[in-house]
Amino acid sequence: MTNVLHGLVAATAFAAVGVLLLLGGFLLVDLLTPGRLRHQIWTDRNANAAIFLSSALLGIGAISFTSIITTYDDLMVGLFSTAVFGALGLVLMAAAFLIVDLVTPGRLGEILVDKDGHPAVWISAATNVSVAAIVCASIS
Numbered sequence: 001m002t003n004v005l006h007g008l009v010a011a012t013a014f015a016a017v018g019v020l021l022l023l024g025g026f027l028l029v030d031l032l033t034p035g036r037l038r039h040q041i042w043t044d045r046n047a048n049a050a051i052f053l054s055s056a057l058l059g060i061g062a063i064s065f066t067s068i069i070t071t072y073d074d075l076m077v078g079l080f081s082t083a084v085f086g087a088l089g090l091v092l093m094a095a096a097f098l099i100v101d102l103v104t105p106g107r108l109g110e111i112l113v114d115k116d117g118h119p120a121v122w123i124s125a126a127t128n129v130s131v132a133a134i135v136c137a138s139i140s
Helices: 002-032 037-043 047-071 075-103 108-112 120-139
Strands: none
Touching: 002 037, 002 047, 002 075, 037 047, 047 075, 047 108, 047 120, 075 108, 075 120, 108 120
16 A cells, blocks of 8 residues: 555656646747747647647657656655756757757748748757657666
8 A cells, every 4th residue: 555655646746747847848949939839839720839849748758757767766866857857858959949040041930830831840849859869868
């Protein structure tokens, strides 16, 4: 019974940290792209914005998963590790976004929220996933 209770507490705590990191990912993408992201995706049905946001959220989810799975034995270490590596992932994704924006033509944020499909969104999405994979590898 104690193991089940400990597992429930751990799952709840990790889920709370994970949800906060996902919220941070949403806010970061909203900050990096022009306009209101909620409006872009849910009202305008902008696929570019949805793809880019999805890649950031999948990346943060992967980082959180890797951190949790590698530190589950010690709850406090796991929570701290998940928060720190998740925040690092967000910072590195933002930095990668800005670097890609500098070395490519046009304003990347504007391209990502363009209503017409644009191949640049896939480059940006792949960058998010790649940065997350690098952070995951550094954790394990």
